[in-house]
Amino acid sequence: MQNPKLEDVAALAGVSKTTVSRVLNNRGYLSEKTKQKVFDSMKALHYQPNDVARQLFSKETKMVGLIFPTTANPFFGQMAAQLEMKLFNAGYKVLIGNSMNDPLKEKEYLQKLLANQVDGLIVGAHNQNIAEYNNTNLPIVAIDRVMNDDIPVIASDNYDGGKKAMTLLLKRGARHIVHTDGPTDLQSPALDRRRAYEDMMAANDLPTIVYTVALDSSDAQKKETFRQILKENKKIDGVFASNDVDASLIIQVAAEFQKQVPEDLLVVGYDGTETVRLFKPELTTIIQPIEEMAAMAVSTLMDRIEGKKTPHKIILPVTVHQGTTA
């Protein structure tokens, strides 16, 4: 049999659709007897209200779209899990899209999510020039990404994180420090890490050496870049990587070059997910407060959905995970 509908319940209980709807939503005056009859009929038919019909009427879906590069990356996987938990507690379901750093895919997702009438969006993906984000007045919150003046950004204190990382390297005596970075044309708060690097190097009269790593390059391609770094910079004695994946790859490549970490090369990563701290506790890294960021993202989105004013930028503090690599 097809799924029973409200009408079937009404027929079985011998009441009108209105009454069943009232019981369902606990609205208006109802005699106990009627209520009971209706409940019994619902049970008997295994009745399940159809949310799609409700959504059409109420014009809200209680769904939030998440657009992230990929949950396969521990940072985003953990962020997604935290967001999902907090949205669940706020009564929202989560429609997820992994953009894989592909602008086309991101655009398609955005369209699908809009078509699906999501009540809000949390974006952690990193593509440029997706005009559609501006064409909508859907509540949106960005994570670690500046989208436009109207979309609030949740970020960790990237400048301070960069300073902390550099302090570690400089204290341990590194002088020829390389920084790996994402594309600089992205308006990302993560650029503050680079600024901190540059400022600290300048303050110590040291020349900066920055390599850009494309977001969509494979691990193999990244390794090739890192081999290049080691070849081109014989005196390199420190690396401030913009994330823990890059840091790990660099450590692997360093081994190929017979460079010991930390003896010959100090390495500091970035992100400090639980996963990396579990699997690679020796990696010194800057911990982003994922849970707090998720909490702020969700509460900010809820504020937006309720039409409240929200700050444009929310910055949360980072901490250091002291391993042995720096």
Added chain:
Amino acid sequence: MQNPKLEDVAALAGVSKTTVSRVLNNRGYLSEKTKQKVFDSMKALHYQPNDVARQLFSKETKMVGLIFPTTANPFFGQMAAQLEMKLFNAGYKVLIGNSMNDPLKEKEYLQKLLANQVDGLIVGAHNQNIAEYNNTNLPIVAIDRVMNDDIPVIASDNYDGGKKAMTLLLKRGARHIVHTDGPTDLQSPALDRRRAYEDMMAANDLPTIVYTVALDSSDAQKKETFRQILKENKKIDGVFASNDVDASLIIQVAAEFQKQVPEDLLVVGYDGTETVRLFKPELTTIIQPIEEMAAMAVSTLMDRIEGKKTPHKIILPVTVHQGTTA
């Protein structure tokens, strides 16, 4: 302004709703001129069809629900990412729910997803006795979990994986081998790993030592269990852990006991995600073919949705990642 609807487009273009709908779905005969008029009006109004209304009519949402323990775990994070990609390519959106190994939450999710009229479900969560799974004739596919006779299971070859792990340990001379396992009351194909362990130990006339690790215990709690293991089994020289997280924790605990890996203790893990191979390449582990499993799960689900018959059990081969821990 509110989102424009089909009617607004029709009015602006000076045609009927039907015509606009036809243009939208490219159905029936339409003059080029009319089409153009309609397209222009859609552009002018930034028209976006409302999928909720379409879903109500078509009775399909093109959404698939995913119920997993948590995407924060690399195995599930990668599995979710792969499933999402493949479902996207098949034209489906993904509603995700992290059960956090909480039966109540899993039940709530299931209800929400059913209410939301998802077209299918892929379940990787591990709770027992959720009757609702049987009460529905929604197409469902399970990953690494036996749910009932009617729900197809996608799993990797756990028995062979267990054998491979044990072979590694035995070859390197381990004799007092402990196995850590999930709860045995779950009807999980992962139990085959344990069977393989028991069979191999028996074949070598060795006594089995199995510890059960609750799924919802924290890393700290797990570590406590592992300290116990080392205390209670002074002669232990090998561990076959049921997953890489446990393996990592055991290695950490072993260090507390001044046990060197692999000199004093051989360790083999399970799962072999890209993440663990990146962050902890030294860990010898059994690689589950996540991508292939995701592909089979999706194609099986599609078959189910189309009403085709599907095999009840699909088993995919595992491989060994040879590190230095065994």
Added chain:
DNA sequence: GTGAAAGCGCTAACAA
């Protein structure tokens, strides 16, 4: 306390 009827935005028979 309860019901009849209209409508959420869309699609598809059936006409024209």
Added chain:
DNA sequence: TTGTTAGCGCTTTCAC
């Protein structure tokens, strides 16, 4: 080639 009308399953005025 295009329009009229009914209806997807639900909620809510408004009337009794």
